Amino acid sequence: AQSVTQPDIHITVSEGASLELRCNYSYGATPYLFWYVQSPGQGLQLLLKYFSGDTLVQGIKGFEAEFKRSQSSFNLRKPSVHWSDAAEYFCAVGAPETSYDKVIFGPGTSLSVIP
Amino acid sequence: SQTIHQWPATLVQPVGSPLSLECTVEGTSNPNLYWYRQAAGRGLQLLFYSVGIGQISSEVPQNLSASRPQDRQFILSSKKLLLSDSGFYLCAWMPLGGLPEAFFGQGTRLTVV
Numbered sequence: 001a002q003s004v005t006q007p008d009i010h011i012t013v014s015e016g017a018s019l020e021l022r023c024n025y026s027y028g029a030t031p032y033l034f035w036y037v038q039s040p041g042q043g044l045q046l047l048l049k050y051f052s053g054d055t056l057v058q059g060i061k062g063f064e065a066e067f068k069r070s071q072s073s074f075n076l077r078k079p080s081v082h083w084s085d086a087a088e089y090f091c092a093v094g095a096p097e098t099s100y101d102k103v104i105f106g107p108g109t110s111l112s113v114i115p
Numbered sequence: 116s117q118t119i120h121q122w123p124a125t126l127v128q129p130v131g132s133p134l135s136l137e138c139t140v141e142g143t144s145n146p147n148l149y150w151y152r153q154a155a156g157r158g159l160q161l162l163f164y165s166v167g168i169g170q171i172s173s174e175v176p177q178n179l180s181a182s183r184p185q186d187r188q189f190i191l192s193s194k195k196l197l198l199s200d201s202g203f204y205l206c207a208w209m210p211l212g213g214l215p216e217a218f219f220g221q222g223t224r225l226t227v228v
Contacts, residue, residue: 032215043121043205043219044159051214090158094215101147101166102174103209103217107158 002027004093004106012112013081021076021109023091032094033074034103035065037087044090050074061085086113117142121206121220128227134179134193136223138206141187146208148189149217150181153203165189166211201227 005024013019025031032051036044048059055067065076074091091106121138128134140146147166151159161174163181171181178197182190189206206220 034216036219041203041222041224043221044207044217046216046218049214049216092217101209101215102149102161102164103207103215104161105151105159 002095002104004091004104006089006091006106006109008109009107010110010112012114014114015083016080019076019078019081019085019111021089021091021111023074023076023106024072025074025091025093025095026072027093027095029095030069033065033067034092034094035059035063035074035076036090036092036105037061038090038108039087047076047089081111081113083113083115086111117208117218119206119208119218119220121223123223124221125224126226128196128225130198130227131195134191134196134200134225136191136204136206136225138189138191138220139187140208143187143208143210145186145211147211148183148187149207149209150189150191151205151207153205153222154201159205163191196227198227201225 003026034049035047038044047063048057050057050067058064063078067074088108090108092103094103118141149164150162153159165171165183179193204223207217209217
């Protein structure tokens with residue numbers, strides 16, 4: 001079945017440490033890929049997106065993500081985490097199977113940052 | 116620029132009461148509109164989406180319904196709320212025929228008591 005998975009439900013990192021959040025998808029063709037961030041009680045903000053071209057994409061707040069077709073992955077990275085990065089992170093997919101009309105979200109990864 | 120408004124921000128309703136959540140988009144025409152629900156500690160579940168006035172697609176069977184009476188207005192309703200309807204409801208829009216990038220409202224926290 002078509003799905004978006006985020007294997008890590010919760011991650012804790014120290015401030016200043018590097019971060020990688022994993023995302024895998026199971027759609028046949030190359031989908032459009034997104035990472036969103038959600039602060040508590042708020043809506044979702046787009047961090048970055050991949051539609052085509054360079055497989056390493058840069059986003060806001062110092063985040064980047066790399067699309068790896070062979071692994072069906074779109075992992076989010078940040079070289080040095082700040083306390084304000086603590087939030088819920090969602091990977092999302094827009095796929096040709098859904099005529100790109102729908103964006104399907106993964107279950108999310110909750111990030112905690114310790115001083 | 117485009118903006119999306121969703122209200123109310125917080126709502127506490129008794130079991131069996133009706134529900135109406137409203138979402139409006141400004142600064143664009145013919146958007147695709149979406150309702151998502153986020154249960155506590157869980158991801159986002161797509162409930163309904165609409166590609167035009169009066170056109171509603173339901174993703175999951177449930178106690179809720181959606182309507183799109185105007186191009187930029189999307190309403191989520193229920194005749195009788197259940198405890199299981201509690202959650203965080205998010206409205207989103209996407210440009211019709213454009214790249215599928217979704218823009219979200221600030222959400223409504225619904226607690227059914």
